[in-house]
Amino acid sequence: MTPPSAQTLGLCLCHRCRLACSLATHPHHCPRCGDALHFRKPRAVSRTWALMLAALVLYAPANLLPIMHTQALQKDTSVTILSGVVELWQTGAWDIAVIIFVASIGVPVTKFLVLTLLLITVQRGNRRSRRERTLLYRALELIGYWSMLDVFVAALLSALVQFGLFGAIEPRIGILFFGLVVVLTMLATQSFDPRLIWDSPDHHDR
Amino acid sequence: MTASDKDSQPAEADVRSRPLGLSLVWLVPIVATIVGLSMLFKAWQETGPTIRISFQTAGSLTAEKSPIKYRNVVIGEVADVKLSSDHGQVIVTAKLNREAVDFTRQDSRYWVVRPRIGTEGISGLDTLLSGGFIAADPGTSAHRTESFTGLESPPPVTYGEPGKRFVVKAEDLGSLDIGSPIYYRKVRVGQLVSYELDHSGDSVNMDVFVSAPNDRFVTADTRFWNASGIRIGVSADGVEFDAESLVSVVTGGIAFATPPDGQAEPAETDTSFRLYPTQEAALTPDKGPAQIIRMHFGHSLRGLREGAQVDFKGKKIGEVTEISLDYDPVTETFPVIVDAKVYPQLIGDAYDKLLRTQTIDVGDNQQSLTQALFHQFVRQGLHAEARQNNLLTGQLYVALAFVPGAGTDVVADKNAGAVVEIPTQFTSFDKIQDQLTDIVDRLSQIPFDRIADNLNGSLEELKQTLTSINRDTLPSTRNTLQGIDILVNEMSATLQAATATFAYDSPERQRIGHTLNELERMSRSVRDLSDYLRRHPEALIRGRKEHNTGTLRP
Numbered sequence: 001m002t003p004p005s006a007q008t009l010g011l012c013l014c015h016r017c018r019l020a021c022s023l024a025t026h027p028h029h030c031p032r033c034g035d036a037l038h039f040r041k042p043r044a045v046s047r048t049w050a051l052m053l054a055a056l057v058l059y060a061p062a063n064l065l066p067i068m069h070t071q072a073l074q075k076d077t078s079v080t081i082l083s084g085v086v087e088l089w090q091t092g093a094w095d096i097a098v099i100i101f102v103a104s105i106g107v108p109v110t111k112f113l114v115l116t117l118l119l120i121t122v123q124r125g126n127r128r129s130r131r132e133r134t135l136l137y138r139a140l141e142l143i144g145y146w147s148m149l150d151v152f153v154a155a156l157l158s159a160l161v162q163f164g165l166f167g168a169i170e171p172r173i174g175i176l177f178f179g180l181v182v183v184l185t186m187l188a189t190q191s192f193d194p195r196l197i198w199d200s201p202d203h204h205d206r
Numbered sequence: 207m208t209a210s211d212k213d214s215q216p217a218e219a220d221v222r223s224r225p226l227g228l229s230l231v232w233l234v235p236i237v238a239t240i241v242g243l244s245m246l247f248k249a250w251q252e253t254g255p256t257i258r259i260s261f262q263t264a265g266s267l268t269a270e271k272s273p274i275k276y277r278n279v280v281i282g283e284v285a286d287v288k289l290s291s292d293h294g295q296v297i298v299t300a301k302l303n304r305e306a307v308d309f310t311r312q313d314s315r316y317w318v319v320r321p322r323i324g325t326e327g328i329s330g331l332d333t334l335l336s337g338g339f340i341a342a343d344p345g346t347s348a349h350r351t352e353s354f355t356g357l358e359s360p361p362p363v364t365y366g367e368p369g370k371r372f373v374v375k376a377e378d379l380g381s382l383d384i385g386s387p388i389y390y391r392k393v394r395v396g397q398l399v400s401y402e403l404d405h406s407g408d409s410v411n412m413d414v415f416v417s418a419p420n421d422r423f424v425t426a427d428t429r430f431w432n433a434s435g436i437r438i439g440v441s442a443d444g445v446e447f448d449a450e451s452l453v454s455v456v457t458g459g460i461a462f463a464t465p466p467d468g469q470a471e472p473a474e475t476d477t478s479f480r481l482y483p484t485q486e487a488a489l490t491p492d493k494g495p496a497q498i499i500r501m502h503f504g505h506s507l508r509g510l511r512e513g514a515q516v517d518f519k520g521k522k523i524g525e526v527t528e529i530s531l532d533y534d535p536v537t538e539t540f541p542v543i544v545d546a547k548v549y550p551q552l553i554g555d556a557y558d559k560l561l562r563t564q565t566i567d568v569g570d571n572q573q574s575l576t577q578a579l580f581h582q583f584v585r586q587g588l589h590a591e592a593r594q595n596n597l598l599t600g601q602l603y604v605a606l607a608f609v610p611g612a613g614t615d616v617v618a619d620k621n622a623g624a625v626v627e628i629p630t631q632f633t634s635f636d637k638i639q640d641q642l643t644d645i646v647d648r649l650s651q652i653p654f655d656r657i658a659d660n661l662n663g664s665l666e667e668l669k670q671t672l673t674s675i676n677r678d679t680l681p682s683t684r685n686t687l688q689g690i691d692i693l694v695n696e697m698s699a700t701l702q703a704a705t706a707t708f709a710y711d712s713p714e715r716q717r718i719g720h721t722l723n724e725l726e727r728m729s730r731s732v733r734d735l736s737d738y739l740r741r742h743p744e745a746l747i748r749g750r751k752e753h754n755t756g757t758l759r760p
């Protein structure tokens with residue numbers, strides 16, 4: 001048996017100041033901060049969808065466009081995320097290659113997959129493995145910012161490797177898109193309300 | 207279940223619904239799509255054409271690394287390097303940038319840059335560090351293509367370089383090659399771009415490029431000559447040494463110049479010129495028609511060679527073309543036949559004057575004017591002689607000169623054709639030799655024995671003279687010296703008298719002492735007076751004060 005939800009007890013949590021308000025006395029507004037009261041984050045599903053789709057759209061240029069430009073002694077190279085990983089792997093730095101791969105390809109793709117899964121199951125009111133899905137969501141929040149690793153790598157290298165004639169690394173537009181992807185996926189994760197997982201019509205049935 | 211639905215209703219009712227029923231958050235993916243698509247579109251737009259270039263060897267090209275450069279700006283990248291299907295060539299697939307579309311014109315050129323030592327020094331050293339790259343030169347053709355044949359060496363002249371191309375025809379290529387420099391006043395102004403055999407096969411047509419603004423120095427009258435290597439010429443003038451530059455010594459070169467009276471109008475592109483073998487040949491003014499003359503010399507002409515000059519009063523008017531031996535059965539000798547080409551117009555204005563004033567008897571019409579003129583000269587005594595010009599090198603030249611009163615009749619030799627036979631004269635150098643021999647002969651005829659005998663006699667006489675001097679002249683000299691002695695004694699007596707006059711107690715001396723004392727007193731009074739006047743200037747007007755009398759001594 002699952003414990004009763006706040007809704008059934010006539011309580012509602014203020015999203016701004018986290019005060020548990022009684023709907024009986026204050027049906028619309030939080031008595032402490034005056035914010036409008038919602039049982040769930042408003043339009044959580046559509047907002048998450050929108051942000052996630054935006055991130056998905058931007059993920060294409062982030063991968064296709066070069067993220068860094070290396071200029072060293074007559075040799076100019078622009079690397080995209082994938083070509084950078086391949087180059088690292090080929091030059092023997094397989095450990096760094098794996099880290100970059102996981103951070104910049106593994107994590108975002110996982111996020112997209114997990115978010116889509118959560119959104120679809122919530123919209124369908126699926127009642128199976130709610131606990132696991134909640135765990136998934138928590139994992140999603142946890143790994144969210146790890147994707148920023150790539151952005152930091154590019155930013156650090158660009159700042160450090162400025163040897164003028166002998167070599168310089170400059171960021172390229174791809175890294176901006178990648179950063180946007182990371183930010184948008186994090187926003188999407190945030191705007192998702194994990195309580196919706198438990199809101200399916202029959203929560204006694206498990 | 208139903209309870210939760212009902213309970214959520216009041217809160218939801220409070221939310222103002224937006225007119226389209228769409229949350230503003232959907233703007234985010236829309237904007238993202240627009241931005242993403244635009245970026246992708248831009249990236250796609252920047253991907254330029256893909257071309258294939260065939261090379262003989264791949265050099266140091268690497269797929270996905272080697273760039274394609276134009277003026278050292280990267281305009282593309284080698285995507286793939288592989289062998290052609292028949293293994294005869296290397297096919298390089300390259301991706302050009304979008305803005306490099308001009309490089310797909312049909313006459314665009316591609317070549318692999320590698321370290322190279324050429325006429326302009328060492329180039330492409332940077333490829334040692336960075337690896338090879340393909341250099342490109344955009345064409346101008348209206349047609350575009352995707353496959354090119356790469357050049358094995360860089361083109362000497364790239365498109366769009368200002369300047370003009372000219373065609374220079376030469377008998378052979380010599381040591382010239384593509385890239386050989388073109389010099390104007392020893393300044394490098396262009397280079398040989400290409401060459402090919404003429405269709406007739408008897409000349410080489412060389413394409414030379416003279417870059418702007420120096421191309422304006424090429425006019426229709428410009429002469430080109432081969433400036434290859436070092437010229438060391440030994441001629442009657444001595445040893446000549448000349449070279450355009452060190453580069454031309456190694457790789458050959460072409461120089462050009464315009465004669466001072468040549469046109470100043472720059473020549474058109476593709477004007478054809480002749481390549482002269484030497485600067486001298488190129489710059490010799492137009493000689494006019496040549497007249498072949500023949501001379502028979504009886505003596506050896508060692509030192510005369512083909513090309514030796516023919517002089518008329520010191521002016522070069524032609525050159526020896528052939529030297530051969532003849533056999534004269536009558537005298538059983540081997541006279542030397544020297545054929546030479548002379549250019550009467552080289553005499554200059556004198557020639558024109560000659561033609562105007564002389565009435566030249568053109569015997570029959572088959573004779574040319576110059577031939578007739580030379581026949582007339584021969585009648586007037588024109589002779590040829592081989593003269594030595596340079597004693598060091600022993601070079602000979604042929605000098606033409608008029609020998610007064612030695613005119614001969616012209617031998618009308620039908621076989622000779624247009625050749626004019628010039629009578630010869632014994633060489634002046636040989637004369638010198640003969641004179642030297644003469645001198646030696648005469649020297650040997652000098653009677654040295656008799657001269658020695660005479661000298662002996664003279665010496666004897668000299669001895670006698672000296673003896674007579676000793677005997678007669680010396681005693682009288684001694685008398686003279688004694689007279690001088692007496693004179694000196696008298697002089698010393700006079701001096702003694704003079705000394706006595708000024709002795710200490712002489713009256714003259716005492717008088718002088720008195721005079722000096724008087725002078726001393728006078729000067730003292732003058733000094734006193736001036737002292738007084740300085741202290742009492744009024745005394746000049748008022749007179750001397752009485753009480754001061756004591757101060758003035760007489």
Ligand SMILES: [Zn+2]
Pocket residue numbers: 014015016017018019030031032033034035
């Ligand atoms: Zn509140």
